[in-house]
Amino acid sequence: MTILLVVLLILVLIVLNVPVAYALLGGSAIYFLTNSSFTNETLTQRMISGVESFPLLGIVFFITAGVLMNYTGITKRILTFAKMVTGHLTGGLAKVNVLLSVLMGGLSGSNVADAAMQSKILVPEMVKKGYAPGFAAALTATSSIITPILPPGIALILYGYVGNVSIGDLFIAGIIPGLMLAAFLLVYVHFAAKKRGFEQVKDPVPKFSEVLYASKDALLAIMLPIVIIGGIRLGVFGPTEAGAIAVIYALIIGFLIYREMSFKDLLNALKESMQIIATVMIIIAAGTAFGWILTLEQIPQALTSSITERIEHPLLFLLIILIFLFVVGMFIEGNVLLIILTPIFMPMLGTYGIDPVHFGIFFILCLSIGTITPPIGTIMFTTAAITKVKIEVFIKEVIPFWVLLIVLTLVIIFIPALSLLLPTILS
Template sequence: MSVILPISALLILFAIGIPVAFCIFLATLSYFLINNHLPMIMLVQRLAGGLDSVTLLAIPFFVMAGVFMNHSGISQRLLKFSEVLTGHMNGGLAQVNVVLSTLMGGLSGSNIADAAMNSKLLVPQMVVRGYSASFSSAVTAASSLITPIIPPGIALIIYGYVNNVSIGKLFLAGVVPGIMLCVMMMILVSIISKKRGYTPIREKRAPVSEVLVSAKDAFLALLLPVVIIGGIRAGVFTPTEAGAVAVLYALLLGMFVYKQMNTRLLWDATKESVLSSANVLLIICMAVGFSKFLTWERAPQELATWLTGTVESPLTFLLLVNLFLLIIGMFLEGNAVMIVLAPLLAPVAHSYGIDPVHFGIVFIFNSAIGTITPPLGTVMFTTCSITKVSIEDFVKEVLPFWLLLLLALLMLTYIPEISIGLPNLIFS
């Protein structure tokens, strides 16, 4: 009863639309109310302790770096570079959308931020060029799901902190899956565009000289993920310190290299960063308190004992976890799913001998799929609200992408080398 009541309260509060942070807080509060021998001051201490971590500083740092990049002309340079690379392909502007999401994912760290930016930047251009608004929205939303697993995705930092997994290894583990998803989506976009007659935006492939010129303009922006991962691997700085380096790097680019960020834009970008960071950190603060009482009640251990006694194969366990997360993801926000459920499922995965980095990538990507899935997908609602596309039309167009994402999820789940191959190579 000590566990069932708070978890039931959490699900009910989610279902009626209470903001995520307050859902988790009220569920945790209910545990302390039914266990009145626990002093209420302990709840306050657990919540305050949830943010007492140097590791969590990486979140506001990387959020700020991404916002600074968006205000400094980086997105326009990456857009031009993407056009030069893919403009000659079938569905040229849709291909640009996918590539830009992949490139910006390494800078913004947030799939919602990426979807919102491309909805404003590219969808209007795609509609003018003859693409349907619903297809344009579907491409934008689906390609933004590359962002959570491309370093330095905020989800990677949160998962590493909550489950005590190396954030540096998680960063590396997301590189190959991110590129794989980009290629798979480009192939699907090409097939759909060819059937519908969505023409390229360039008559022929760009000459090498033009590619080099556009690459030169975008080079400093593209260098950021390399600096971050390289610095962490070389031991120059920790993942947290890498966030501070990213902020400084973005600020120098915006104000002194590209000279597109002035004092007013700097102030606006700072306010946007603070609000975005506060939203994520408040959820984490509440979730740490929630996970504490689950640990006190030995919920992870009990779940692990039950599963290992019922399910013998780790492959079957992974299949059940994927099905469970896909269903839960239709109703709950991605970060909430990860923060609440990952501490429960990660120890069970470990008991099956599943690599924690591999399980982390599978979990994060699975949670991301729910953001474009009805009825409560956050990226779906963000994209449709900006592009003014109905949910019904969006769902019809996003279905092929959803099937592709499920295929990618199966590949990530049952071919661990896709995610852990690079970390094992670099950290060996």
């Protein structure tokens, strides 16, 4: 009965617009305070145990590396390279938007950071070129979903940590689905730009020497994900150490190679990193405490038994999970759901014979869709706020992108090899 009251309190707090992490903490506090089996320190202990983990250092390092990249001049060089490659094509700037997400996603690991950066840099340029502001904002929000799927996505690290799944395998498994999403978006924006008459004046076709110069300038940034994946697969370092190497890599580029980073920039980057890291860690701490309560009350076991008795086929199970996550993701932040639901889903995977790496990519993609859906989609609000696009306009423009994302998710459900091929080959 207590767990029902806890869940009800959490839902009420969320409805009252209390941040989800604090709503979870409030519900968890009530559970521990009303149960005589626990001391007053139990909640604090559970929270600390949730963040006191070596693998989570990877999140700290990759967030810091991603923020540092914005101060090194890498972002500017990657943008120049993306414009050289696709800027002269139909819907050139829209394709630059997608390509930039692919290239920057492998550096930042954070879809919020990616969406915010492109909203500031690229959306104003798109609007000047004749794109509808709502379309530019919706595309930016959707393309940022590529980021958590590609290595070193923060969501991949979280899922691997909570579900005890190889983070190295998850990094590799996300490559094909991430590139597929980029391909889907490139095709769609090509026809959308053609039909709606966006970007009537195209950039001139670049000379080979210009492309070569731009690619040389962006090569150091493009090489980072390759270094990370290669190092992990060759056993030179693990995912956590890879994050530390990414930070050192960013500092070397900023101070010694491009020489565009000052010590003032370094302090600003570290300050910005700490703010993002603190937000993520509070979510992890709160989610861990609540997840421990669910485990204590044997909720995962009860749900596993109930679901497996009613659903026999694994594909039907995944389709139901897709619908469930699409709805729940509208109201609760993705990282919170990742921490809470992963321990609940993991026991079910063995029953249905679903590979946890394949499920992880599917799971993260489903949660990412929720970030661009009302009423509390984090990417939706971030993008709309920066671009000053009204939410109702954003929703109207984002509908075709929802369809694309759902189609891609269904493809991944029915063809597990898309996420399992590379881990199998490289294992």
